[in-house]
Each structure stands twice: as structure tokens, then as C-alpha cells.
Amino acid sequence: MPEQPFEPDRAIAGTGAGGAMDLATSEAQTLERTPGGPLGTGPAARPRSLWSDAWRDLRRNPVFIVSALVILFLVVISLWPSLIASGSPLKCDLAKAQEGSQPGAPFGYDGQGCNVYTRTVYGARTSVTVGVCATLGVALFGSVLGGLAGFFGGFWDSVLSRITDVFFAIPVVLGGLVLLSVVTSNTVWPVIGFMVLLGWPQISRIARGSVITAKQNDYVQAARALGASNSRILLRHIAPNAVAPVIVVATIALGTYIALEATLSYLGVGLKPPSVSWGIDISAASPYIRNAPHALLWPSGALALTVLAFIMLGDAVRDALDPKLR
Numbered sequence: 001m002p003e004q005p006f007e008p009d010r011a012i013a014g015t016g017a018g019g020a021m022d023l024a025t026s027e028a029q030t031l032e033r034t035p036g037g038p039l040g041t042g043p044a045a046r047p048r049s050l051w052s053d054a055w056r057d058l059r060r061n062p063v064f065i066v067s068a069l070v071i072l073f074l075v076v077i078s079l080w081p082s083l084i085a086s087g088s089p090l091k092c093d094l095a096k097a098q099e100g101s102q103p104g105a106p107f108g109y110d111g112q113g114c115n116v117y118t119r120t121v122y123g124a125r126t127s128v129t130v131g132v133c134a135t136l137g138v139a140l141f142g143s144v145l146g147g148l149a150g151f152f153g154g155f156w157d158s159v160l161s162r163i164t165d166v167f168f169a170i171p172v173v174l175g176g177l178v179l180l181s182v183v184t185s186n187t188v189w190p191v192i193g194f195m196v197l198l199g200w201p202q203i204s205r206i207a208r209g210s211v212i213t214a215k216q217n218d219y220v221q222a223a224r225a226l227g228a229s230n231s232r233i234l235l236r237h238i239a240p241n242a243v244a245p246v247i248v249v250a251t252i253a254l255g256t257y258i259a260l261e262a263t264l265s266y267l268g269v270g271l272k273p274p275s276v277s278w279g280i281d282i283s284a285a286s287p288y289i290r291n292a293p294h295a296l297l298w299p300s301g302a303l304a305l306t307v308l309a310f311i312m313l314g315d316a317v318r319d320a321l322d323p324k325l326r
Helices: 025-032 050-059 063-080 116-152 154-168 172-180 189-214 218-225 230-242 244-267 276-289 294-321
Strands: 010-013 020-023
Touching: 010 244, 020 025, 020 230, 020 276, 050 063, 050 294, 063 116, 063 294, 116 154, 116 230, 116 276, 172 189, 172 244, 172 276, 189 230, 218 230, 230 244, 244 276, 244 294, 276 294
Parallel strands: none
Antiparallel strands: 010 020
16 A cells, blocks of 8 residues: 655544544644654643733733733722721811821812822722723623624614714714713713713724624634534634724723713813812812912822823733734
């Protein structure tokens, strides 16, 4: 019997019946990488996925480490502000209005005699809550609509595209002034709902384009040829390979939503007193910028640092998940 020529894309393994069994390339590589095989590497030679490569790159990125530590600190003080700040942010003493730094009040007092340090610490809770909840809502709602439109296409894809065009034409700040001016609730949920309402089109378009690209790959066509249902193809094959751009955009947008909440609160249509917010404190301190600049400096600095940390985190995640940058 003549010898079979060696083909790198195929492997021949003998069977117990004296025949031969063709193995796919991936299975042949698995045999070669077992202990004692030609490569001699064993289980450690398992191929890495996009997510494992991304995590390896992130751990080596100082920008990611610094921004992640800042965000972790913000999350901790948002959950337990009393760890670093004593007293109530609503306790004010007009006799101490506009006074500078002193024991118990390292950031001084604002125009109403409130402790700027305590209000700055407690203001992180509002900003982080609004940013995280708005981002989750926008990412979930936009990803579902955009993913379904990109997967099925046709009439519903065209309808969704026209709807997103309408929402893109609405200025965000102007829309907030109009919609939130009629809201009487003093909680964060109207602000979060407004951000989800006007924020989902961006994520929807990103998800739609990513799904359209992913569904054209060979493994999706193979799964469809094997009889896989649409739900299985979408959840098991397309979603894991199309979610990376959504994560990147959502991470960067989180900082934008925090800044948007502060802007709306500054304009008087977002959160309102007695809620504690950096935007409210910046608005209240603006008339006293000459006499008490510290009351404006600290909440503004905290807001800028928070937004910068989330934007830097999003940039690091983008660099790690983009194969073109490797």
C-alpha cells in the first residue's frame, strides 16, 4: 500500500480496524501539543482567546492600572462615604460661610456654610450611580435593538436606522432642558431615563455594524448549515464576537454621562437640592468664585478627575480589544 503524502492541513490516525480516520487541523494540532508530542508543550500550549490577550495587555498598561485604581476608589467612597468623611453633607452653618480650610473642613465651606469636603465625597455617589446605571441601560437597550436589526436586516433594519437618525438630530443638552424641566421627581431616575432615551442610538449603530460583520464569518455559515437556530447563532456565535466594540464605546461614554449629569444639574434641570451632586455644588459656588474659589475648585476637580479616569479606562480597553493595534 503506497504511503500517504503528508498534508499540513490534514492528519491521518490509524483506527483499531486497520483503516484510517481523518482529523481536522485543530484536532491534529491538539495531538501534537499533548505531553510527549513533537512540540512537547502539553496543556500550557492552549491557544489564547481575544479576551485573554486583552486582559494580558491591560495588566501591563499603566494607563489602565492608574485609571482602574481611581475608579475603584470612587466606587468604594460611593458605597461607603463615611469611611473618609464624617458628618452629614446637608449640615450647614451660615456663620462659617465662605471660610477657608480649617480642622474638620480641609476644603473649607461654601456660600451656605456647608462642608465642601463632605459634599464632594458624598457627591461621588450620585455621579457614579448615574454614570453606571445610564451606561448599563444604554448598552443593553441599544445592543439588543442594534443586534437584532443587524442580524435580521430587511424592513426592521431600515425602520431602526430612520429612528436613530431622528434621535441623532436632537441636541442632548437642549433635549434635557425640555424634557427634564417638567419632571418634579428629585431622584436620579429621571436623569438616567433621559440619558438612556437619547443615548441608545450610538450603541445601537455600533452593535448593528459589529453584528453585520460577524454574521458574515465562516463559522456562522457553518453553524447555519448544521441546522443551528437563529437564537443559538446569535447568542453563541455572534454576540461573543461582536460585543467588544460595544464595551469600548460604553466605557468611554460612562464618563460622558457623568459630565452630562453635572451639566444638567448645573443648569437646574437635573438633580435639585437637597440632593448632593457635583453639578449642584458647582452651580451654587459660581457666584462666589472671587470670594471663595475653593468651593468651586474641589467639586470641579473631582468631576474632571472622574471623567478623565473613565475616558482613560475606555481608551486602554479599546487598545487592548482592537486587533489592528497589536
